[in-house]
Amino acid sequence: MALLEILKYPDPRLHKIAAPVSVVNGEIQELVKNMIQTMYAAPGIGLAAPQVNVLKQVVVIDISDSKDQLHVFINPVITASFGEEENEEGCLSVPDIYDRVRRATKVTVQAIDIKGNRFELQAEGLLAVCIQHEIDHLKGKVFVEYLSKLKQTRLRDRLKKQLRKKM
Ligand code: K1U
Ligand code: ZN
Numbered sequence: 001m002a003l004l005e006i007l008k009y010p011d012p013r014l015h016k017i018a019a020p021v022s023v024v025n026g027e028i029q030e031l032v033k034n035m036i037q038t039m040y041a042a043p044g045i046g047l048a049a050p051q052v053n054v055l056k057q058v059v060v061i062d063i064s065d066s067k068d069q070l071h072v073f074i075n076p077v078i079t080a081s082f083g084e085e086e087n088e089e090g091c092l093s094v095p096d097i098y099d100r101v102r103r104a105t106k107v108t109v110q111a112i113d114i115k116g117n118r119f120e121l122q123a124e125g126l127l128a129v130c131i132q133h134e135i136d137h138l139k140g141k142v143f144v145e146y147l148s149k150l151k152q153t154r155l156r157d158r159l160k161k162q163l164r165k166k167m
Contacts, residue, residue: 004038004052009094010156015140018048018055020075024116028058032072032114035060040067044092046130048137051093059134063126071121073111076135079120080108087129089143097155101146103132 007014021028031054039047039060049058059073083105090098106124109131113119123131133143144152 001037002034003041004034006038006042006047006051006092007053008159009091009142009144010159011093013053014050014093014137014142016050016055017140018050018057018138020057021112024074024112024114028056028074029114031056031058032060036062036070036072039092042092045126046134047092048134050137050140057138059131059138061127061130061134063130071127072114073109073131073134074113076109076111076131076138078104078107078132078135079110082106087126089129089133091133091143093137093142094144094155094159097144099144099147099151101129101133101143103129107131109135 031049035047035049035052035058038052045063046059046061049056057075059076061071062069081104084102085105086100086102088098089101105128106122107128108120108122110118110120136143144155
């Protein structure tokens with residue numbers, strides 16, 4: 001297993017669109033294992049393949065404190081959503097930034113698991129928020145894009161300044 005490098009906003013590669021997985025083979029299973037290890041090590045509660053520069057529709061999520069409620073979603077699609085509420089979100093690609101985002105309260109998601117079997121899951125609370133956040137990553141969308149233009153400009157300027165300091 002290996003720890004993968006997580007791309008940091010405003011890296012333009014975070015805005016590329018991920019392609020569906022055609023077959024769940026050994027290569028995909030290896031990617032999933034590495035993503036799980038990277039998510040737990042970060043630490044985070046979710047990770048989407050484009051965040052580690054792989055343009056495939058693969059997501060891992062574990063919102064539990066005990067790290068024993070892992071979900072793997074390959075080619076996930078939200079087929080139904082209910083309600084709307086605002087919650088605080090963070091992102092491993094935007095370190096140290098947390099802000100409120102309005103999303104559906106409950107979602108139904110269809111996906112393929114690590115063994116290649118199709119499944120459907122109904123989620124609410126933090127799991128529903130995280131599923132929507134990760135599926136956005138597959139579409140090239142980062143949560144800060146829901147914030148006001150002013151906040152986005154300030155954030156980009158701050159991150160660019162930090163990058164310049166590091167060089
Ligand atoms: O996609 C990502 O970058 C992962 C992200 C998932 C997420 C968090 C909160 C709301 C929506 C989506 C994170 O994991 S950020 C880190 C985080 O939330 C966390 C880290 C350690 C312990 C508990 C939470
Ligand atoms: Zn994220």
